[in-house]
Amino acid sequence: MPSISRERLRVFVDAPAFQRAVIAVITLNAIALGLETSPEFADQHATALLVTDRLIIAIFVVEILLRIAAYGKAFFRDPWNWFDLIIVGVALVPASESLSILRLFRFLRILRLISVVPGMRRVVSALFTAIPGLASILVLLLLALYIAAVIGERLFHQAAPQHFGDFSTSLFTMFTVLTVENWPQVAQDVMATEPLAWIFFAAFIVITAFFILNLLIGVIVSAMEAEVNASHWKADQAIELEQHIAVMNEIRALNERVDRLTAALPAPANTRPPEGSS
Template identity: 45%
Template sequence: MENFTRPAALKDKTLPGLRGKAAAFVEHSKFVKFIAYLILFNAVVLGVQASKFSSEDFDTFITIVDYIVITIFCIEIGLKIFAYRLHFWRDGWNIFDFVIVAVSLIPSSGTLSVLRTFRVLRLLRLISVVPQMRRVINALLSAIPGMASVFAVILVLLYVAAVLVTQIFGEHPDEMMQELFGTLGHSLFTVFQLMTLEDWPNDVAKPTMEFFPWSWLFFIPFIVVASFMVLNLFIGVIVDALNVIQADDMEDENKKLKREIRELRKEIISLHELIRAHFPESPKPKKRSTAKTKK
């Protein structure tokens, strides 16, 4: 299984001494699962602590549990900093974890006490702990350029549609038409509502068709293009980014497997040479004839 905890610069390196032991401890699959379960448990604790139904004694117990949890998180971060040294700060996920844990250490009183409410952000640490979540976030980040292009297409489409409906429907003196299409700003909001399909038949289409019966010739093509085609491009871009991330992960796994096979072959060859050096081959015995003697 690929190690998502260690920084990329240390993936193939063996850390010496106590650093190696600390890294092996925080990178062990059981410890990673323990942290994931602890994050979920802490989220439940924070939810109970925020409720209005808990008693004073129970609040004290919850506070103690919260302190124990944050202590474990601090130990985890400390071990990672000790093991990875400066490489810890070169990994975005480690910095993310450090900031989330640091916010939890803010005193509960004073001017910064309001930041204690951000302790619930500890639940976001699941993203850095669970590999599948990290893949999704990495895919979203890598899809930003493509999503920006799709977003630009949507803006152009909305602007063109808003100008058209303002000039066509906004000329009508009816109060409803002025509210929907009277200005460019109103028209932008209306076509955005059409794109999101938010109650567009009752709020937009039917009032407009009372004055412009042919307006469906604009609404239906716009909805088909904006909602069913352009917006689905977002999904396509994200899915493509996920496939790229998955392909990269598989390629890394294949490289790691090939490297392990090469190292295993070298060990087998060295072991074979060692055996031959300590146990030299003895003379081969002569083969016995299998032919039967004739009587």
């Protein structure tokens, strides 16, 4: 494909109007998939839903082909493009009896909003960037949960066997307490026999819900801030590059004008007196 045609096609697929059209198609797909969950509506409008589904798949395929034609090999260097390509590719697999589970993957098409909407893409990119820090904090949280479940089973298995009868029950109970959902009822059941058990629950909630979970949120916020700053830095660099090019063009034009004016000036007359004159 000629470079001029590819450049025009790239401008077309990157245009805001084209992006909004893709978002509208994904939204229509989400609505259609939601309507299919109603048996009555699906039976009455089966043909319309089938035609809509096929039309949406065709639009997605055309969109992917246009982007591949616009960017060439560069298309496959972007992980988000691979994400879109896999989702659209799964939609093209025929849903036979042996592959009927693939029909459930049609709902993954809605996830294409993540790759199309820049704001959502930044959020997901920030989450992936924060995975190393999140992993450390999650390990710390699981460690605290495990230790609390072991201690709770040892201390309260007789006082409240419905909550701490064995390790698995104790682990689920402490996870419930971690979510701060209905934990007073668990604490009251234990405190009916062990009055000082509130110390255990209060310490666990302070350590996990207040400290560790807030650390988790802090890492995510820091990653989001770094991602936003990186996008702003790229935008600033692009603006500075444009300004630099504009200034250099102006300087080049001024130099050419000065050269033309210098060439147009008459040569200076020879005012030196001849030799031997007084």
